[in-house]
Amino acid sequence: MHPVSKTKLETSSDLTISNTDALTFLDSLGTASVGGLFADPPYSSGGGQRSINVPTGKKYCGTGRKVSPLPDFAGETMDQRSNLRFTITWLAAAQRVLEPGGYFGIFCDWRQLPVFTDAVQISGFHWKGVSVWDKTEGVRPQKGAFRHQCEYIVWGTNGPKKPGANRILPGCFRKSNVTRDKLHQTQKPVEVMNWLVSIIDEGAPVLDPFMGSGSTGVAALSSGRPFFGCELVPEIYQVAKARLREHSV
Template sequence: MDQRSILRFTITWLSLARRVIQPGGYFGIFCDWRQLPLFTDAAQIAGLHWKGISVWDKTEGTRPNKGAYRAQCEYIVWGTNGPKRKDARKILPGCFRKSNISRDKLHQTQKPVEVMEWLLAITDDDAVILDPFMGSGTTGIAAMNTGRPFLGCELVPEIYRIAENRLTDHVSAIAA
């Protein structure tokens, strides 16, 4: 998609997600530097309160680009549905360092579970976690690991089956 199409699509899905995010509840969107302005605008146009940007430092293990700075960070555009709740007490680091090198990646944009657990730590312990683009299900595993309910959507049937199998295996491992 071109930039305008991505903006329109993002405003649409964020507006729909806003309906199920509780008042004061959090949202987070991963992106690289190219989409950063687009996602901050889309969140605000969708009626969400943009609160800032956090950084995932993927370490020096990322693919080098000679004659350029290493693209080793992903950014998390984050905020709330309306003002933050008055009883919010958590303060977390704005940067998380964790390598993304893994031989067992099941999806090209798969994140380490530890990164998703870090991201979810800002939410209430019983917050329902929604991942509208769940890929291989990492957010669901992080939600389960932290005792939070999870809802995930995935459009591509093959990828959905990967997530379904991965989440089912994780539930079985927890139960064992």
């Protein structure tokens, strides 16, 4: 169990972060205060009893007897129905914070895609589609199967799109996730987050209530967009804070 702290915000002119849970953090933010929501929440991938008690370092990163030396992350102990309820709850809280017409994009894998698309619609967002991050052939192969080399981004807007929204972006982005310098077990490449963040207006604040090691924040800050983010696990939060301060004004 990771203790849930009271919301203590660490702020600068373009950065607002906190070592707390998503719901507490979202409740602390102003209504319609961000222009885009881009999140990589825990998938609880598999959604069955067999995966509930497996450490995330073994579940996602383990090969044979080796497991990831990086800290385990929170939120991976839910079955699919629990995950659906949790996702609906935090999305409903995020809807208040996202400005009308603001974009959202939420990562998931193939197992949780039905759960996440249901949650988006139940929470009141306008679901616009599913985009794909192609992780290339560098993923772990499985004999007798198609490679699970894609993750999916369920995306849409908070109500109708803003008048004048005219950006056209590729619906599939190809970028390897193979790297030796990861700071988080399931870290997303900054290039992938740059692709997603570019759909919103320049200068619009970006929100990630599951910021992990801070890749969304790096993409936001590097493109001149303020960033709001939180992370529950203290060890991971400290990594994100140090990383984000390097990109903050």
